[in-house]
Amino acid sequence: MKLHMQNLTKSYHSGHPVLNVPDGTLGEHGLEGLIGPNGAGKSTMMGLLTRRIAPSTGTVSLEDDTDLHTLNALQSHDVARLGLVKTNQRIQGFESLTIRDSLRLAATSHADETYRGVLTGSEQDDAIEADIDGYLDRFKFEDPDGFAKSGGEKKLLDILRCMIFKPKMLLMDEPTAGLPEDVTNEVMKMVGEKVKSKEMTVVIVEHDLELIWKHCKYVHFLSEGAILFHGTPKDVKKNRVVAEKYMGV
């Protein structure tokens, strides 16, 4: 699954665009990275892509195997139903739901959440339960049948919620911030497997450049609201613009 941006801009009151992408595509290379200094417009771009923020001009479209969907007219739940989901930079969660219920919520199709279903009884969906057990075996929570306690657990749960939703394309906004290193490694290993088996394409926004170099096949460099360079990690590392503007060399 690929995301296309055409003439995409976002400007707030001042009129100066915080993001300006004449033409760009994300998701062509399986696992991609998006890097850039603070204030470059990375989070704005993420928000625009998932329809959380409305663009000032331009279009975002999502290309899957058969169709090209223009996202502009859609609301964020429609975008998710097309298969595009984003993990959150800041900790987000449902405080009244246990870890399992939170995962069940993400895995359950909206078509099963009906008033009639209340009466006919919501027997457990074995496939979903097996899926949840699989994730909870792989990732250890202090109390897997209770609530996510620490910030790290909440962050991990946020990522697992997106995984169990089975998106076709996943945007990860600073996935490692707040996660212990061993969990990060396990998450990246899982992401790598999913990308390899063509279950999803992934774009990672991250400040941890080591992680980007290690895992991503392709890297986009964003600065001052524009994609200034993109290429393989090797090319990006060597690029003078990136070095000057970001890595401070």
Place this chain on the structure above:
Amino acid sequence: MAYLLFSLSLLLVYVGLAQMLHVQFGLLGIPNFGVVGFWGFGMYFVGVLQVQLSMSFIDAMVLSSVLLAVISYGLGHLILRLERQAILCATIAFSAIVALLIVTEKWATMGVVGLGTIRYPLRVFEAEEILHFVILLAFVIGAQIYLMRLHKSRLGRLMVAIRDNEELAASLGKDTFRVKLRAFTITATIMGILGGLSAALNQFLTPNMIVPSITFAVWISLVLGGKEHALGGMIGVFITFGIFDIFIETYAPVSPEFAVLVPNIKLFLYGALLVAVLLYRPTGLLDRDTEPRDILIGSLGAIAASITAVVTGLSWIAKGFESLAARAKKDDDA
């Protein structure tokens, strides 16, 4: 006996309203402060259709419910995307509009003169009051069973998720606005149906029945009982309306000259109880995981304790007034 039946029927109406508010506020986080508007709309509309147009109760009820569903849907469309404070204001405004229209549209509602007589839906010899009570009871029990199942269902889980973090739920493919709009329309319409049933119960309608204190009574009950528990609203109504309005106002041994004080004391105790609950148990008497067994034990204990406390308190107060009266008499004599 007839009065007790009336009181108990009214109690069931309040339980029904609290159940609906539980779905709106407890599960979905929609602060509907216009409960009396939806209830009053149903009550007056059924009354007007029956008295002015001689419609049968059932026809009047169906027509009123359809109309209220359309209105609630439209209102929901306007307000459910807004912040909670805005929803609160809008629903208060809705109930104010309903109350105002009832006073001004005299051609239909008879204004402050009052509208009557509304007959019971089922007329069977002398048993119509009891039958009406049974209808209400069945209604409330049915709603309660549905609510308990809702809490364990996928839809219930989705509602709670929307209350906790709507944006996050939407990012997981949930059409949160649609879920809220549907639930609001359904529950607001049921509030109107409870209003229609109350019309028959009251038989004679006057605009001073459509007062905000009904909204507040339902809210106090829900918050007191526990807004996130399926039984919270019901327990809350039993404690407030059941103990204070029915038991004390009707049966507590208060001497006639001081009976006039009882409503004020009642309000004072409502307030004191609410403050105590909010201070020491902000989730209400039942939190979302309270087990049924604990509820039974707890509520029996609470009922016993509060009856004892209130009766003792009232008799002390009564004694106090008596001694005051006696002293005054003594002074007069002297």
